[in-house]
Amino acid sequence: MTSPGTDCLIQQDRGHARTITMRAPSPKGHLTPLQHIRSHKELIHLSLPQGNEQASERQVLSFAHLDEGQLPADVPFRLPGAWILPVEKDALIGVLEDDDESRVVLTARRGSKNECLVLFDASYRKVCVSVLQPPSTHEATITFLRHTTFARLYAAHYEKSGNGCIERMDKLAAQNLHEIQGIVWRGMAMGIERIELIP
Numbered sequence: 001m002t003s004p005g006t007d008c009l010i011q012q013d014r015g016h017a018r019t020i021t022m023r024a025p026s027p028k029g030h031l032t033p034l035q036h037i038r039s040h041k042e043l044i045h046l047s048l049p050q051g052n053e054q055a056s057e058r059q060v061l062s063f064a065h066l067d068e069g070q071l072p073a074d075v076p077f078r079l080p081g082a083w084i085l086p087v088e089k090d091a092l093i094g095v096l097e098d099d100d101e102s103r104v105v106l107t108a109r110r111g112s113k114n115e116c117l118v119l120f121d122a123s124y125r126k127v128c129v130s131v132l133q134p135p136s137t138h139e140a141t142i143t144f145l146r147h148t149t150f151a152r153l154y155a156a157h158y159e160k161s162g163n164g165c166i167e168r169m170d171k172l173a174a175q176n177l178h179e180i181q182g183i184v185w186r187g188m189a190m191g192i193e194r195i196e197l198i199p
Contacts, residue, residue, distance in 0.1 A: 033117055033150040033184055036087060042076050043083060046119055046181065049148055055122035055199040062194045064104045066093045081122075081197075087115040096132050096191045105132060105191030118195065119182040123147035126173045126198040127180045132191040133158055133168060140187025147181035158190060 071091040108114035140158040
C-alpha cells in the first residue's frame with residue numbers, strides 16, 4: 001500500500017515499468033494555489049510559461065509603507081513586484097509589538113481558513129521570509145511555491161508557541177535557478193514583516 005503523495009512503481013504485463021505519483025485528493029471545496037490564481041484575470045499571466053520572468057535584481061517586499069487595515073478575501077492586492085491574495089478570510093496589515101518596538105506586518109485573524117498567497121511577478125533562486133510569531137495555540141505552515149505551476153517546493157512549520165513573540169527567518173534556495181515564485185501561509189495569525197527575493 002502506498003501513501004498519497006509518494007512515488008509508486010507499477011509493473012505492466014509486457015515487462016515494462018513506469019513510475020506514477022499518487023496524490024491525496026484535495027478536501028471538498030479546497031482549491032490549489034494554481035486554481036486560485038487562474039480564477040483571477042489579473043493573476044493568470046503568472047501561471048503562463050511565456051509570462052514568467054526570471055528576476056535579475058534583488059527585491060525586498062515590505063509592508064511598512066502600507067496603512068493598517070483589512071485586505072478583503074478573494075480580492076488580489078497589488079504591491080510593487082508582487083500580489084497578495086487572501087483566500088477565504090480577510091488578511092490584515094497590522095502592527096505587532098515586540099520588545100517595545102512596533103512592526104508593520106502582513107497577518108490574519110486567528111482561526112482556521114486564513115490561507116493567504118503572496119505571488120511574485122518574477123521567479124527567484126532564493127527567498128527569505130522574516131516572520132514574527134506571537135504566542136499561539138495553533139500551528140502554521142509557510143509553503144514556498146514553484147514558478148508557473150505554483151506546486152509545493154518546501155514547507156516551513158511553526159509549532160504552538162508559549163509566551164513572548166518569536167522572531168524567525170525561513171530561507172529557501174532553489175535547486176534550479178529562478179524556481180520560486182510565491183509563498184502561501186496557513187494557520188496561526190503570525191506576522192510576515194518582510195520577504196527578501198534574490199535572483
